Amino acid sequence: MTLVKMKDILDQAEVNHYGVGAFSVANMEMVRGAVWAAEELRSPLILQIAEVRLNHSPLHLIGPVMVEAAKRATVPVAVHFDHGLTEGKIREALEIGFTSIMYDGSHYPLEKNINETKKMAAMAREFGATVEAEIGQVGGSEDGSIDLEILITSVAEAKRFAAETGIDALAIAIGNAHGMYKGEPNLRIDRLAEINSEIEIPLVLHGGSGISESDFHTCISHGIRKINVATATFNNVVKVINENTHFENYFSYQQRIMEAAAVNVKHHMEMFMSTGRV
Ligand code: 13P
Numbered sequence: 001m002t003l004v005k006m007k008d009i010l011d012q013a014e015v016n017h018y019g020v021g022a023f024s025v026a027n028m029e030m031v032r033g034a035v036w037a038a039e040e041l042r043s044p045l046i047l048q049i050a051e052v053r054l055n056h057s058p059l060h061l062i063g064p065v066m067v068e069a070a071k072r073a074t075v076p077v078a079v080h081f082d083h084g085l086t087e088g089k090i091r092e093a094l095e096i097g098f099t100s101i102m103y104d105g106s107h108y109p110l111e112k113n114i115n116e117t118k119k120m121a122a123m124a125r126e127f128g129a130t131v132e133a134e135i136g137q138v139g140g141s142e143d144g145s146i147d148l149e150i151l152i153t154s155v156a157e158a159k160r161f162a163a164e165t166g167i168d169a170l171a172i173a174i175g176n177a178h179g180m181y182k183g184e185p186n187l188r189i190d191r192l193a194e195i196n197s198e199i200e201i202p203l204v205l206h207g208g209s210g211i212s213e214s215d216f217h218t219c220i221s222h223g224i225r226k227i228n229v230a231t232a233t234f235n236n237v238v239k240v241i242n243e244n245t246h247f248e249n250y251f252s253y254q255q256r257i258m259e260a261a262a263v264n265v266k267h268h269m270e271m272f273m274s275t276g277r278v
Contacts, residue, residue, distance in 0.1 A: 003070040006078035006100035006130035007168050009044045010202040010225045012277070019220045019272035021208070022046035022080055023265050024230035026057045029254055030237070031069045033261030038075045041266055041275040045075060046100075046226065050082040051089050052143045059089060063096035070099075075278045078130070082228065083142050090120055100130035102171065102204075106137050110157055117165045132169040132226070135161045138206045139177030142230070150175055155194045162199050169202045169226060176207040179231050185211050189218055196223035204228070209235075213271045220273065229268050236264040 013020050023034045025047055038045035047066050049057060063079075070077035081093035081101040090101050103120035105113035117133040124131045136153030153172040162170055172195055174188040185207075196203060202225035205211075209232035211219075216227065240260035247253040269275050 002073060002076070003067060003097070003099060004076040004078055005128070006046060006080055006132075006226075009046065009076055009078050010130075010169060012044065013225045013274070014202055016277065017220065018274050018277065019216065019224055019227045020044050020046055020274050021265065021268045021272050022048045022082070022226050022228045023233060023268070024048050024050065024053070024082065024228070025062070025066065025261070026053060026234070027062070027257070028065050029257035030233065030261040031062075031065055033258040034265045035069050035073050035077065036258065037262040037265035037269065038077065039073060040262075041269050042075060042278050043269045043274040043276075044278055045073070045077045045265075046080050047077060048080040048082040048228070050142045050230075051085045052083065052145070054089065059092055059096065063093060063098065067097040080132075084120065087120065087123070091123060094124060094127040094129055098129065100124075100132065100168075102132040102134070104134050106134040106171075106173075110135075110161070114161060114164050117161075117167065121165055121167055130169065131167045132171055132204055133161070133165060133167045134171035134173075134206075136173030138171070138173045139175075140179040140207065142178050144179050150177060152188055152191055153195060155191070155198055158195050159198050162201055167201065169204050170199060171204040171206055174205075176205055176211070178207045179209070180235075181210040185215065187211070187215055187219065189222065192219060192222045192224070199223075202226060208232070208268065216271050217273075227268070227272055229264070232268070233261050233264045236260045
């Protein structure tokens, strides 16, 4: 138990057919809430932060908090750099001790995505870290700044991308989107099943907030092993704070943030069937 590589967590999930939540955090309270939830439910945990969030939560401050919290946890915790865009920040995360990185070159043409991903993967390997990358385009955007259209992952491209980059986990686009869904999510399970039958490595579903429990179960049955959740946690923290206009003192406010994050993390861990596994 303690800080582990993401690959170790995903390998266990693969053998035992469950999903593992990768929960985005923005401050110490959310880190503590997520670890607390994982310890209470005996679930593996992936703690993550995306590069676009660093303006609010600088990496040199939040990174060591995440790594230290993972080291002291009584369950396996991987610390993951989500949607890495620049070599400098990915390297900084690895130096701080993150045990996995996602390089996001999904906006590039296939050839360039493959070449850039290979470079970042080679750097991550120097640190012994796990590598995730993306092919196709997930809708919305991580911080809501743009609304990217969904480009469903092609099976042939996914196969080539996985083979040529040698990554450990592949994020795919099957109708999933970052942020809250405008209507019901319409996931292309047929495409997921095809990709899963052609590719050995664990598959990653971004845009977890707003997907139903039955869709999660279907995705898990077709090879999704890592599920990213950000908006639902942030929204639950805001909701709880808005509903409590009076706090006894600053510390009861801090406690409520931690609890609000933990409630959402627990809810998703239960849906992902990762509880009682460690
Ligand atoms: P949501 O904000 O939709 O949960 O997506 C999170 C995510 O995919 C982070 O990479």
